[in-house]
Amino acid sequence: MKFTKMQGLGNDYIYINCFEEHLERPEELSRKLSDRHFGVGADGLILIGPSKTADFKMEMYNADGSSGEMCGNGIRCVGRYVHDRGLTDQETITVETGAGIKTLRLHVEDGKAKKATVDMGEPILEPEKIPVLGGGERFIARSVEVGGREWTVTCVSMGNPHAVIFVPETEALNLAEIGPLFEFHPLFPNRINTEFVKVLDGETLQMRVWERGSGETMACGTGACATLVAAVLNGFCKRSGTVRLLGGTLQITWDEGDNHVYMTGPAEFVFDGSIAD
Numbered sequence: 001m002k003f004t005k006m007q008g009l010g011n012d013y014i015y016i017n018c019f020e021e022h023l024e025r026p027e028e029l030s031r032k033l034s035d036r037h038f039g040v041g042a043d044g045l046i047l048i049g050p051s052k053t054a055d056f057k058m059e060m061y062n063a064d065g066s067s068g069e070m071c072g073n074g075i076r077c078v079g080r081y082v083h084d085r086g087l088t089d090q091e092t093i094t095v096e097t098g099a100g101i102k103t104l105r106l107h108v109e110d111g112k113a114k115k116a117t118v119d120m121g122e123p124i125l126e127p128e129k130i131p132v133l134g135g136g137e138r139f140i141a142r143s144v145e146v147g148g149r150e151w152t153v154t155c156v157s158m159g160n161p162h163a164v165i166f167v168p169e170t171e172a173l174n175l176a177e178i179g180p181l182f183e184f185h186p187l188f189p190n191r192i193n194t195e196f197v198k199v200l201d202g203e204t205l206q207m208r209v210w211e212r213g214s215g216e217t218m219a220c221g222t223g224a225c226a227t228l229v230a231a232v233l234n235g236f237c238k239r240s241g242t243v244r245l246l247g248g249t250l251q252i253t254w255d256e257g258d259n260h261v262y263m264t265g266p267a268e269f270v271f272d273g274s275i276a277d
């Protein structure tokens with residue numbers, strides 16, 4: 001089976017073209033191939049295939065085989081793949097995801113869709129839809145005890161669930177220790193992606209992320225969107241800003257007019273390969 005390795009800000013996935021390949025158990029394949037010693041090595045697996053309701057369909061699996069409703073860095077790479085490999089000649093495309101149909105505007109340079117602006121849709125703030133237990137209208141700046149200490153948490157869904165925590169510094173945090181305690185906390189029935197964020201100024205945020213199903217990654221597109229929304233809700237940031245991640249930066253805007261979040265960032269090919277039978 002052929003695959004293509006791609007990455008968005010170092011958030012790397014194995015892409016399978018399901019117009020050409022057929023696979024049975026994607027969860028198992030993701031677990032096997034994501035392993036950075038016994039497999040290809042990636043944060044997960046992304047399937048690109050036909051859709052009845054959009055131009056393409058994207059299915060995303062984390063490194064542990066669990067499926068994510070949406071992947072921001074991944075969908076930009078889907079845009080690059082389908083454009084540069086000739087599956088479309090459009091520069092605006094729609095992709096069916098587990099979080100609904102998303103529209104991408106590809107930024108084509110020398111015939112390559114190196115960047116894309118993705119309409120990530122409206123943030124979901126009702127706790128029961130995130131989901132996070134605890135009721136109420138919204139889950140903003142609430143104190144949660146995790147790992148024996150109190151954290152101030154704001155929860156936002158971009159179709160997938162995020163807990164955003166503002167901290168004075170991000171470097172010193174031991175994500176390998178605290179990340180799983182959030183991910184598997186009983187407050188989050190579907191687990192959670194957790195972002196630890198330092199506000200650099202009113203339009204610049206610095207973020208590390210412990211992803212549900214993949215651990216700490218170099219970047220998280222949906223997480224960057226959730227982070228900008230949480231920063232606005234807490235009064236820390238304007239509605240348009242730069243999110244600095246380990247792997248690079250994303251431009252995020254939470255549009256006042258249509259309440260949609262827009263994310264702009266890069267998409268890169270790494271290599272093509274084939275999986276030994």
Ligand SMILES: N[C@H](CCC[C@H](N)C(=O)O)C(=O)O
Pocket residue numbers: 011060062067068069070071072073074160161193211212213214217219220221222223
């Ligand atoms: N781990 C996430 C899916 C991948 C999201 C991330 N890689 C992105 O770029 O948005 C989840 O289980 O919801």
